[in-house]
Amino acid sequence: MASISYRNITKRFGSVTAVNNLDLEVREGEFLVLLGPSGCGKTTLLRMTAGLEEVSAGAILMNGRAVNEIAPKDRDIAMVFQSYALYPHLTVAENIGYPLKIRGVDRSAAAAKTMAVAKMLKIEQLLNRLPRELSGGQRQRVALGRAMIREPGAFLMDEPLSNLDAKLRVETRAEIKKLQRDLGKTTLYVTHDQAEAMSLATRVAIFDHGVLQQAASPQEIFEEPANQFVASFVGTPSMNFMAATVVAEGIEIKAQPKRYVIGLKRPASEHGRPVVAGIRPQHIRIGSGGAASALPVKVFITESLGTEFHIFVENGDSKIVIASASPVDLATGEMISIDFEVDKIKLFDPATGLRIRKW
Amino acid sequence: MNPKTSGRSFIWRAASLALLAAAILAVCFPLYWLLITSVKFRADQMTFPPVWIPARWTLGSFHEAFVVKGFGAYFVNSLVYAGCSTFLSVALGSLAGYSLARFKFPGQLEPKISFWILSTRMFPPVVSLIPLYFLIRKINLLDTPAALIALYAVFNLPFVVWMTRSFFKEIPVDLEEAAMVDGLTRFQAFGRVTLRLAAPGLAATAILCFIASFNEFIFALTLTTLKAVTLPVGIAGFVTQYKVMWGEMAAAGLVAAVPVVVFSLLAGRHMVKGLTMGAVKG
Numbered sequence: 351m352a353s354i355s356y357r358n359i360t361k362r363f364g365s366v367t368a369v370n371n372l373d374l375e376v377r378e379g380e381f382l383v384l385l386g387p388s389g390c391g392k393t394t395l396l397r398m399t400a401g402l403e404e405v406s407a408g409a410i411l412m413n414g415r416a417v418n419e420i421a422p423k424d425r426d427i428a429m430v431f432q433s434y435a436l437y438p439h440l441t442v443a444e445n446i447g448y449p450l451k452i453r454g455v456d457r458s459a460a461a462a463k464t465m466a467v468a469k470m471l472k473i474e475q476l477l478n479r480l481p482r483e484l485s486g487g488q489r490q491r492v493a494l495g496r497a498m499i500r501e502p503g504a505f506l507m508d509e510p511l512s513n514l515d516a517k518l519r520v521e522t523r524a525e526i527k528k529l530q531r532d533l534g535k536t537t538l539y540v541t542h543d544q545a546e547a548m549s550l551a552t553r554v555a556i557f558d559h560g561v562l563q564q565a566a567s568p569q570e571i572f573e574e575p576a577n578q579f580v581a582s583f584v585g586t587p588s589m590n591f592m593a594a595t596v597v598a599e600g601i602e603i604k605a606q607p608k609r610y611v612i613g614l615k616r617p618a619s620e621h622g623r624p625v626v627a628g629i630r631p632q633h634i635r636i637g638s639g640g641a642a643s644a645l646p647v648k649v650f651i652t653e654s655l656g657t658e659f660h661i662f663v664e665n666g667d668s669k670i671v672i673a674s675a676s677p678v679d680l681a682t683g684e685m686i687s688i689d690f691e692v693d694k695i696k697l698f699d700p701a702t703g704l705r706i707r708k709w
Numbered sequence: 710m711n712p713k714t715s716g717r718s719f720i721w722r723a724a725s726l727a728l729l730a731a732a733i734l735a736v737c738f739p740l741y742w743l744l745i746t747s748v749k750f751r752a753d754q755m756t757f758p759p760v761w762i763p764a765r766w767t768l769g770s771f772h773e774a775f776v777v778k779g780f781g782a783y784f785v786n787s788l789v790y791a792g793c794s795t796f797l798s799v800a801l802g803s804l805a806g807y808s809l810a811r812f813k814f815p816g817q818l819e820p821k822i823s824f825w826i827l828s829t830r831m832f833p834p835v836v837s838l839i840p841l842y843f844l845i846r847k848i849n850l851l852d853t854p855a856a857l858i859a860l861y862a863v864f865n866l867p868f869v870v871w872m873t874r875s876f877f878k879e880i881p882v883d884l885e886e887a888a889m890v891d892g893l894t895r896f897q898a899f900g901r902v903t904l905r906l907a908a909p910g911l912a913a914t915a916i917l918c919f920i921a922s923f924n925e926f927i928f929a930l931t932l933t934t935l936k937a938v939t940l941p942v943g944i945a946g947f948v949t950q951y952k953v954m955w956g957e958m959a960a961a962g963l964v965a966a967v968p969v970v971v972f973s974l975l976a977g978r979h980m981v982k983g984l985t986m987g988a989v990k991g
């Protein structure tokens with residue numbers, strides 16, 4: 351088991367800064383999920399941790415010891431590559447057992463362990479196949495197996511479930527979670543899938559353009575986003591943002607046909623300050639109209655996801671998405687009125703994007 | 710299919726078969742001629758009209774070439790030089806090819822270095838024959854195996870570098886990196902994963918090097934006199950001032966062709982790729 355510390359880590363590729371001045375502590379036994387849009391530096395961070403990429407500046411510490419100069423094989427980590435990286439000339443069993451073979455583990459012990467891992471990943475009937483005879487999802491599970499068969503200080507996983515079908519993904523996700531809890535191994539896990547991040551992580555680290563935006567528990571990320579990027583990146587559909595101004599009664603949102611004011615506590619000193627008001631689609635109610643607090647909007651389109659229903663509405667130029675747990679029967683062009691759960695509204699500074707926490 | 714197109718396709722088929730037959734004939738006839746000449750009696754060798762299928766045959770020419778004239782030793786020389794030089798050029802060249810394929814060179818220098826290495830193949834080696842002769846005489850290596858082995862290795866090196874560079878480029882880096890994370894050093898990963906996957910290509914490259922060295926004539930002729938003579942030079946020696954010993958020449962030529970033919974067939978098999986398929990996403 352290992353703790354990993356990143357101290358002012360920067361990684362540049364020519365003019366591109368893939369990771370920018372990262373300071374982060376990964377505690378022993380923690381399941382840290384790295385989340386962020388494509389190209390934000392997640393893979394680069396894993397590769398630097400594995401020792402496959404040099405850092406441009408800063409230090410990586412494992413168990414308090416700087417590992418910048420230590421070869422990958424001596425870092426005591428196992429990695430699942432985004433591209434699987436299965437050895438094409440070896441069978442599934444040989445692929446999974448390769449780390450043991452390198453370590454000179456006794457044949458029959460290695461075979462037994464390979465079988466156990468294969469059973470867990472439900473690939474025991476594929477053991478004699480070559481990687482090119484497998485589907486994407488099967489290859490991915492072999493790659494997972496090759497990492498799991500070892501007992502490293504830390505696991506690094508780069509989108510290990512991205513190619514599985516929805517059902518298998520949920521199952522394997524549960525397996526990974528259980529495995530991680532049982533073994534208690536420090537795990538760094540990259541994913542695009544928020545559900546995966548939320549269900550697996552003890553902490554989520556969100557990156558944008560190589561910069562760490564927030565590292566916190568899934569709950570906190572969701573409820574207390576540090577900035578507008580985090581707020582919009584987490585949650586589906588994305589949080590709604592509306593330009594607003596602080597006024598005497600609260601904040602005023604630019605709306606039609608008349609000004610729309612949301613009653614919020616606010617300090618008098620902030621009057622006239624422009625802000626961005628954010629509200630999640632789940633925190634908007636559809637009313638019958640007429641109430642003083644209601645905002646009139648026009649239905650643009652509706653969509654059904656089976657268990658959740660999305661209504662896209664517009665008021666003037668601003669577009670708002672509403673998520674409803676119960677089916678709605680609305681036609682395009684219909685006028686409805688909506689109102690907001692006021693205590694769920696988050697305010698952001700329009701210039702910096704930072705959350706305005708306390709007034 | 711309407712009759713017109715089927716008529717056309719019949720003509721196409723006939724034409725391509727005829728072309729193929731002509732090509733096969735052009736390749737096989739000299740071999741056939743070599744074979745029958747090597748087993749003919751001297752009296753039958755140069756008759757006109759020629760004897761197409763000899764009614765009587767003898768191994769006299771083989772006896773004369775390999776027992777009396779000592780061609781066995783030349784044959785061994787050729788095999789040893791080609792083998793040693795191939796080993797050297799593949800061992801050194803593949804390391805160079807690997808570094809060109811994998812490592813970052815400052816200032817985008819890699820394509821330029823690679824092209825420079827390839828460009829040394831563009832100038833005819835024979836241009837360097839005379840300077841090399843003087844050089845090798847100066848260091849007392851005339852008529853020694855070392856001189857020819859070193860020269861052949863150097864001549865083949867750019868080819869090996871260029872070929873292996875492209876083989877290694879095709880093998881995903883991820884595989885090596887996975888091996889390194891799994892517990893190998895970079896050099897071990899190179900040997901146990903990359904080389905293993907490049908093996909078919911390397912084998913083909915080695916065979917082409919071997920054939921080139923085995924067949925080489927002009928340097929062997931110039932740089933050897935007695936002890937280090939190779940088979941092609943020895944064969945040329947059958948053309949004497951007074952007569953041409955066709956039978957012995959054919960016998961030695963036939964034996965010389967054996968390794969080349971065998972290796973060419975092997976190379977064809979090894980050229981087949983596809984081993985790295987399925988290693989990466991997609």
Ligand SMILES: Nc1ncnc2c1ncn2[C@@H]1O[C@H](COP(=O)(O)OP(=O)(O)OP(=O)(O)O)[C@@H](O)[C@H]1O
Binds near residue numbers: 363367368393432
């Ligand atoms: N070897 C490299 N040379 C140059 N630039 C690179 C290299 N590797 C990564 N980059 C750049 O660094 C940035 C971060 O890349 P990285 O692969 O870490 O992104 P990622 O977050 O893993 O994206 P994805 O989710 O698409 O996998 C990108 O802009 C990428 O183009």
Ligand SMILES: [Mg+2]
Binds near residue numbers: 394
């Ligand atoms: Mg990536």
